[in-house]
Amino acid sequence: MNDVFAAAPFVVGKSEPVAADARIPAEEALCPVISHEWVNPEYKHLVIDASAKALAVTPGQFFNILCPSPDAGELWLRRPQSVYRIDRPAGRIEFLYKCVGRGTRGLATVKPGDLLNIVGPLGIGFHFEPAWRNIVVLGRGVGLATLAPISQLAAEHGAGVTAILSARSSDLVMAADLFGAVGSVIPVLDSDRSSDVGNVESILRGLIAARCADAFFTCGSNRLMQLMKRVAKEQGIPGQVAMEQVMACGLGPCYVCVRTFEVNGRKELRRVCIEGPVFDLQEAVGW
Numbered sequence: 001m002n003d004v005f006a007a008a009p010f011v012v013g014k015s016e017p018v019a020a021d022a023r024i025p026a027e028e029a030l031c032p033v034i035s036h037e038w039v040n041p042e043y044k045h046l047v048i049d050a051s052a053k054a055l056a057v058t059p060g061q062f063f064n065i066l067c068p069s070p071d072a073g074e075l076w077l078r079r080p081q082s083v084y085r086i087d088r089p090a091g092r093i094e095f096l097y098k099c100v101g102r103g104t105r106g107l108a109t110v111k112p113g114d115l116l117n118i119v120g121p122l123g124i125g126f127h128f129e130p131a132w133r134n135i136v137v138l139g140r141g142v143g144l145a146t147l148a149p150i151s152q153l154a155a156e157h158g159a160g161v162t163a164i165l166s167a168r169s170s171d172l173v174m175a176a177d178l179f180g181a182v183g184s185v186i187p188v189l190d191s192d193r194s195s196d197v198g199n200v201e202s203i204l205r206g207l208i209a210a211r212c213a214d215a216f217f218t219c220g221s222n223r224l225m226q227l228m229k230r231v232a233k234e235q236g237i238p239g240q241v242a243m244e245q246v247m248a249c250g251l252g253p254c255y256v257c258v259r260t261f262e263v264n265g266r267k268e269l270r271r272v273c274i275e276g277p278v279f280d281l282q283e284a285v286g287w
């Protein structure tokens with residue numbers, strides 16, 4: 001019988017490796033959990049063994065994760081999580097996520113040795129021009145997890161990176177180790193008011209004056225995105241923003257994730273899951 005309606009999930013470590021099919025870049029895979037630790041009271045770091053297709057993920061792309069239910073009820077819909085780190089030599093991918101609701105509370109119960117069901121890699125990630133010698137990353141909250149693998153992109157291109165990492169307090173500054181290994185980190189905090197837009201704008205303008213800002217990348221805060229967009233427009237600096245939008249299918253057909261963009265003065269509706277989640281900074285309207 002040749003009527004195959006859907007592929008069975010790829011089981012990492014068990015399924016026969018299949019030849020890469022460029023027409024189908026994403027798959028459902030069952031991935032052994034290697035480690036899963038709290039990094040602070042709000043965030044967990046999850047490391048899984050990944051399939052060859054999952055390892056082809058690029059910074060800014062995401063996986064739609066089937067989270068176990070944290071209670072007796074059923075948990076509807078997968079939850080999107082962007083890749084935090086890609087370790088191709090070890091065959092592993094990593095996530096850093098904040099526990100905010102039932103999905104992520106359920107995900108937090110997964111233990112080393114369990115199989116995690118993921119679909120991906122999905123969406124369009126960040127792009128990097130070889131001509132960029134120094135980039136600036138500005139993010140906040142869960143956006144820092146999404147921006148983190150840009151540290152890998154910068155290292156691959158031999159480019160310098162300055163990461164301005166915004167958080168409520170110093171214990172919530174994420175990805176400082178990854179950015180610190182390849183560039184410099186400027187934490188800006190609510191606790192000492194250094195995260196105020198005026199101060200972040202001074203830092204950005206200082207980096208531009210020092211010729212350390214060939215491109216801008218941002219995620220996780222509307223006010224910081226608006227700031228970066230304004231300064232980038234004024235200075236003619238290219239920029240990209242990763243949008244976080246509530247999703248259902250993560251694949252394009254349901255239109256749950258539609259947002260408004262502005263292209264050449266005209267409003268356009270786009271699906272964040274399939275036309276993003278990374279967009280041109282000047283086309284993003286904010287939220």
Ligand SMILES: Cc1cc2nc3c(=O)[nH]c(=O)nc-3n(C[C@H](O)[C@H](O)[C@H](O)COP(=O)(O)OP(=O)(O)OC[C@H]3O[C@@H](n4cnc5c(N)ncnc54)[C@H](O)[C@@H]3O)c2cc1C
Nearest residue numbers: 079080081082097098100101102103104142145244245246
């Ligand atoms: C492309 C993409 C990549 C993401 N990457 C990461 C990541 O690397 N790390 C991380 O911690 N989170 C990430 N998120 C957010 C993550 O998907 C949500 O936090 C998660 O789905 C919440 O599920 P829940 O059931 O725990 O919470 P829910 O009960 O669904 O929601 C709890 C709270 O979280 C908010 N929330 C729900 N979905 C989202 C969402 N998509 N974006 C922002 N807030 C949301 C809700 O408004 C509510 O306030 C990403 C989201 C997208 C769209």
Ligand code: FES
Nearest residue numbers: 250252254255273
């Ligand atoms: S989440 Fe279904 S179309 Fe984007």
